[in-house]
Amino acid sequence: MDILPIDEIEGVDIIKGDIRLDTTIEKIRGKIEKADVVICDAAPNLSGSWSYDHARSIDLATSALECARKILKLGGNFAVKVFQGDMFPGFLNKVREYFGKVQAFSPEASGSKALRYM
Numbered sequence: 001m002d003i004l005p006i007d008e009i010e011g012v013d014i015i016k017g018d019i020r021l022d023t024t025i026e027k028i029r030g031k032i033e034k035a036d037v038v039i040c041d042a043a044p045n046l047s048g049s050w051s052y053d054h055a056r057s058i059d060l061a062t063s064a065l066e067c068a069r070k071i072l073k074l075g076g077n078f079a080v081k082v083f084q085g086d087m088f089p090g091f092l093n094k095v096r097e098y099f100g101k102v103q104a105f106s107p108e109a110s111g112s113k114a115l116r117y118m
């Protein structure tokens with residue numbers, strides 16, 4: 001799913017919607033009963049202010065976490081991209097409330113400021 005239109009992909013159900021809205025989660029739930037995995041690569045349009053973009057990234061990641069909580073099977077997995085910043089520890093603690101094993105890593109290609117958390 002994406003807030004912007006996505007070109008059709010054979011064998012893939014595509015949903016256009018805002019991850020921050022319950023109505024979008026309901027649309028996803030209309031397509032599947034439960035998910036094995038939720039992967040979120042959503043990112044805000046970059047403003048040029050890292051702290052602002054970081055806060056908006058955390059907002060999207062928090063919505064993705066809420067989505068994961070609602071649609072994941074018991075024992076399911078969640079992977080999310082987050083722009084690194086001072087709100088990260090709070091977000092990580094929130095993820096730890098719901099997942100038994102939580103790992104953070106940053107692929108080389110992401111550069112020094114980006115971390116991906118699983």
Ligand SMILES: C[S@@+](CC[C@H](N)C(=O)[O-])C[C@H]1O[C@@H](n2cnc3c(N)ncnc32)[C@H](O)[C@@H]1O
Binds near residue numbers: 019043
């Ligand atoms: C880095 S791109 C990744 C897109 C896709 N995963 C890819 O690899 O081509 C980030 C995507 O997040 C989407 N996005 C931003 N805010 C969103 C929101 N509130 N709800 C859903 N998608 C959003 C953007 O439209 C953009 O397509």
